[in-house]
Amino acid sequence: MADRPSGAGQGDNRPKLSLHVPEPKFRPGDAVDFSHLQVPEAGTAIRPDETCDPKEMHELAYGLVRVLGEDNKAHGAWDPKLDPETLRKMLGHMAMTRAFDERMFRGQRQGKTSFYMKCTGEEATSVSASMALAADDMVFPSYRQQGILIQRGYPMIEMINQIYSNKGDKLKGRQLPIMYSSREHSFFTISGNLATQTPQAVGWAMASAIKGDSRIAATWVGEGSTAEGDFHSACTFATVYNAPVILNVINNQWAISSFSGFAGAERTTFAARALGYGLAGLRVDGNDALACYAAEQWAANRARANAGPTLIEFFTYRAEGHSTSDDPTGYRSAQERTEWPLGDPVTRLKDHLIALGEWDEERQEKMDLEAAEHVKKTTKEAEANGILGHGLHHPFRTMFEDVFEELPWHLKEQAEQAIHERETKFPEGLPNEGKGA
Amino acid sequence: MSEAQTKNAPVSEQDATRRLNMIEAINDALDVSMAKDPDVVVMGEDVGYFGGVFRCTAGLQDKYGKTRVFDTPISECGIIAVAVGMGAYGLRPVPEIQFADYIYPGLDQLISEAARLRYRSAGEYIAPMTVRSPFGGGIFGGQTHSQSPEAIFTHVSGLKTVIPSTPYDAKGLLISAIEDNDPVIFFEPKRIYNGPFSGYYDKPAQPWKRFDESVVPEGHYSIPLGKARRVTEGDRVTILAYGTMVHVVEEVCKQKGIEADILDLRTLVPLDIEAIEASVERTGRCLIVHEATRTSGFGAELSALVTERCFYHLEAPVERVTGFDTPYPHSLEWAYFPGPIRIGEALDKILAE
Numbered sequence: 001m002a003d004r005p006s007g008a009g010q011g012d013n014r015p016k017l018s019l020h021v022p023e024p025k026f027r028p029g030d031a032v033d034f035s036h037l038q039v040p041e042a043g044t045a046i047r048p049d050e051t052c053d054p055k056e057m058h059e060l061a062y063g064l065v066r067v068l069g070e071d072n073k074a075h076g077a078w079d080p081k082l083d084p085e086t087l088r089k090m091l092g093h094m095a096m097t098r099a100f101d102e103r104m105f106r107g108q109r110q111g112k113t114s115f116y117m118k119c120t121g122e123e124a125t126s127v128s129a130s131m132a133l134a135a136d137d138m139v140f141p142s143y144r145q146q147g148i149l150i151q152r153g154y155p156m157i158e159m160i161n162q163i164y165s166n167k168g169d170k171l172k173g174r175q176l177p178i179m180y181s182s183r184e185h186s187f188f189t190i191s192g193n194l195a196t197q198t199p200q201a202v203g204w205a206m207a208s209a210i211k212g213d214s215r216i217a218a219t220w221v222g223e224g225s226t227a228e229g230d231f232h233s234a235c236t237f238a239t240v241y242n243a244p245v246i247l248n249v250i251n252n253q254w255a256i257s258s259f260s261g262f263a264g265a266e267r268t269t270f271a272a273r274a275l276g277y278g279l280a281g282l283r284v285d286g287n288d289a290l291a292c293y294a295a296e297q298w299a300a301n302r303a304r305a306n307a308g309p310t311l312i313e314f315f316t317y318r319a320e321g322h323s324t325s326d327d328p329t330g331y332r333s334a335q336e337r338t339e340w341p342l343g344d345p346v347t348r349l350k351d352h353l354i355a356l357g358e359w360d361e362e363r364q365e366k367m368d369l370e371a372a373e374h375v376k377k378t379t380k381e382a383e384a385n386g387i388l389g390h391g392l393h394h395p396f397r398t399m400f401e402d403v404f405e406e407l408p409w410h411l412k413e414q415a416e417q418a419i420h421e422r423e424t425k426f427p428e429g430l431p432n433e434g435k436g437a
Numbered sequence: 438m439s440e441a442q443t444k445n446a447p448v449s450e451q452d453a454t455r456r457l458n459m460i461e462a463i464n465d466a467l468d469v470s471m472a473k474d475p476d477v478v479v480m481g482e483d484v485g486y487f488g489g490v491f492r493c494t495a496g497l498q499d500k501y502g503k504t505r506v507f508d509t510p511i512s513e514c515g516i517i518a519v520a521v522g523m524g525a526y527g528l529r530p531v532p533e534i535q536f537a538d539y540i541y542p543g544l545d546q547l548i549s550e551a552a553r554l555r556y557r558s559a560g561e562y563i564a565p566m567t568v569r570s571p572f573g574g575g576i577f578g579g580q581t582h583s584q585s586p587e588a589i590f591t592h593v594s595g596l597k598t599v600i601p602s603t604p605y606d607a608k609g610l611l612i613s614a615i616e617d618n619d620p621v622i623f624f625e626p627k628r629i630y631n632g633p634f635s636g637y638y639d640k641p642a643q644p645w646k647r648f649d650e651s652v653v654p655e656g657h658y659s660i661p662l663g664k665a666r667r668v669t670e671g672d673r674v675t676i677l678a679y680g681t682m683v684h685v686v687e688e689v690c691k692q693k694g695i696e697a698d699i700l701d702l703r704t705l706v707p708l709d710i711e712a713i714e715a716s717v718e719r720t721g722r723c724l725i726v727h728e729a730t731r732t733s734g735f736g737a738e739l740s741a742l743v744t745e746r747c748f749y750h751l752e753a754p755v756e757r758v759t760g761f762d763t764p765y766p767h768s769l770e771w772a773y774f775p776g777p778i779r780i781g782e783a784l785d786k787i788l789a790e
Contacts, residue, residue, distance in 0.1 A: 138525075138526075140522075170559060171557070171558065171559045172559050174556060174557055174559065175557055179557070181557070181558040181559070181561050181562065182561070183558075183561040183562065188525060188562065189554060189557055189558035189561060189562050191549065191550060191557075193545060193549045193550070196518065196545065196546060196549065196550050198518075199514070199515050199518030199519055199522070199546075200518050200519070200521045200522035200525065200546075200550070201522060202515075202518075202519055202522060203518060203519030203520060203521060203522025203523045203525075203526075204522035204523065204525055204526045205522070206519055206522070206523065207478075207522065207523040207526035207527070207528045208526060209504075210478065210504045210505070210523075210528070211526075211528075217522075229514055229542070230514055230515075230518060230545075230546070232512075233510075233512045233514045233515030233518055234515070234518075236510050236512060236515060237509075237510060237512070237515050237518075237519055240509075240510055402555045402556045402559060402560050403555070403556055403594050403595050404555075404595065404597070404619050404707075405555070405563075405617075405618045405619055408663070408706070408707035409707065409708075409710055409711075410707070410708070410710075
């Protein structure tokens with residue numbers, strides 16, 4: 001025990017302190033009971049005016065905005081009243097995202113790339129939210145928002161080229177798979193360092209406001225990484241400058257093997273973080289595609305009206321492992337996924353469309369099949385550009401480009417050394433690269 | 438190409454009477470840059486209404502408005518991060534970190550984000566920001582207002598590091614830094630904000646206005662990043678220095694009557710290696726002087742480069758004079774500072790070989 005400073009009687013009659021280390025409710029093999037989760041009826045949450053004072057919406061930070069009910073119908077003031085065509089599009093993007101994840105996961109297992117991350121069960125938090133934004137609103141995603149790119153029409157082959165780090169990869173094979181970037185689609189370069197994108201999104205939104213632009217910014221961050229100081233900076237700068245930004249917190253319950261309690265979830269909600277900053281805060285059923293859309297639309301309207309930023313907690317569940325490098329059976333109960341009380345976002349939206357008489361199981365099956373076929377076909381096209389480690393990558397000298405706008409002398413020297421090493425190893429020239437590295 | 442710059446740009450007769458200290462020169466550079474480019478924004482703790490704790494941004498908010506010159510929360514992480522976002526939008530932010538000693542909470546945003554945006558996005562996004570920050574000791578700032586952390590930044594690929602030593606250079610280099618499309622760390626040696634420092638702390642300070650380096654032309658001019666300045670020309674020894682130490686070594690050489698080739702590096706990355714090689718090949722001796730702590734300091738890099746590239750021209754081992762590997766002490770500031778005695782003895786040693 002650490003020495004106390006000298007001094008008589010200190011601590012003699014005081015109770016022993018004890019440290020609390022959070023522990024999730026269920027571990028592997030445990031039977032799962034989610035009855036402690038309070039799931040309000042769909043349609044019961046109030047929907048305040050977008051320009052309201054955050055003080056008037058405290059209960060929304062602790063409740064759960066839900067639209068789709070057990071009867072598969074839309075309920076209450078948050079119903080975005082989307083037409084069937086839009087709903088089918090939403091379902092299509094979500095199905096495509098899921099098909100893409102399935103194929104890329106398999107591709108990693110087949111050795112075609114080093115790494116992949118699925119977003120299974122969280123599709124609505126990116127697809128539906130993204131649909132509520134304008135196509136030129138700037139997004140600063142984390143690493144599990146592939147649904148945004150699919151929704152925004154980013155060519156799938158570019159995604160696969162990036163995942164394979166092949167010669168078609170626009171990022172020249174520099175980034176870990178799934179760390180996409182597309183300026184054309186107002187999609188910021190994904191970092192891989194956690195939560196750094198959140199204050200950057202605020203900065204972008206501040207710039208847009210400085211310039212009298214009309215575009216807003218939105219960022220996505222996991223509940224685990226809200227513990228980073230960057231997230232606090234984001235909230236502070238957002239509220240100080242009333243920045244036109246949306247802070248989306250994806251509470252999928254797990255950060256690799258650490259449950260949300262290690263980010264503070266045992267004490268309060270993530271949406272309630274907003275209250276201390278004076279931000280508008282919404283807590284939303286993240287597996288309810290209509291609620292996701294409605295909340296993001298509310299926040300976008302608010303930002304566009306110069307009424308301020310919003311922090312949205314999407315309450316959802318990470319149905320798969322953290323990444324291809326993770327095995328969740330080692331730390332959580334397999335039952336969690338099946339017992340999750342908020343269901344599956346794709347199934348719920350499908351059932352809603354069926355309940356509306358605008359969809360049926362046959363069409364769903366056909367759509368899933370077409371999605372899988374499309375991904376398969378595109379994967380083949382991408383494989384013509386190479387897969388990781390098979391030589392079809394970018395010319396060697398690109399390794400030294402883009403460190404600076406211009407190549408300084410020391411990088412020129414290092415590039416020459418690298419090329420020399422290459423030529424020593426492959427005196428006849430590189431198999432797939434042609435001459436000149 | 439291989440010679441360091443020896444002369445300032447010519448100034449008109451009218452300009453010749455316009456003498457500024459380094460604070461005024463920096464303020465002038467910001468003013469000129471903001472007038473020229475509406476995308477330049479200035480932000481930081483206390484920089485807005487008040488004009489900065491060292492007054493470097495005085496008057497700019499009045500002139501350019503609150504949305505281009507504004508105060509920020511006390512969050513270096515946040516300041517650098519929003520500058521990254523603003524750069525991605527298309528602005529050219531010039532954040533101030535009030536003291537270099539406070540820059541560490543912003544390091545992840547500088548090292549993992551700003552410095553790598555261009556690379557990781559293959560040029561789709563860049564971080565054209567200039568982070569200004571007063572650095573160095575000699576003002577009784579204690580261990581939290583005196584550090585010289587330049588080597589932390591020169592070690593990062595994708596960052597440029599610039600350190601001026603005169604008002605004329607401060608303006609020209611800052612304008613270049615702001616116009617540069619890569620992130621630049623711009624360290625301002627606060628000991629010489631008001632006048633050059635001879636290293637003799639017990640002698641009266643001299644204001645900049647008595648020195649020709651304080652003649653600062655009006656309007657736009659720039660000094661290219663990566664070009665050293667020759668302070669004095671000599672054949673006996675090459676001295677590599679930057680910031681405050683440029684003036685200290687100049688005074689020591691004067692006192693000792695040593696004709697030294699003193700190079701003010703001005704930019705550490707990119708480094709003017711050609712000027713260094715040309716000088717050392719001529720003199721055969723090299724002394725490196727910086728105020729920062731010794732171990733893994735930028736002097737180690739310079740020493741390695743000179744040894745690797747000029748070994749057969751060397752007539753004596755390369756010497757380093759630096760601060761000690763301790764925190765910067767408050768009351769014993771001048772015992773820490775690499776002053777005339779430490780420099781003089783190193784010169785004696787290198788010249789005796």
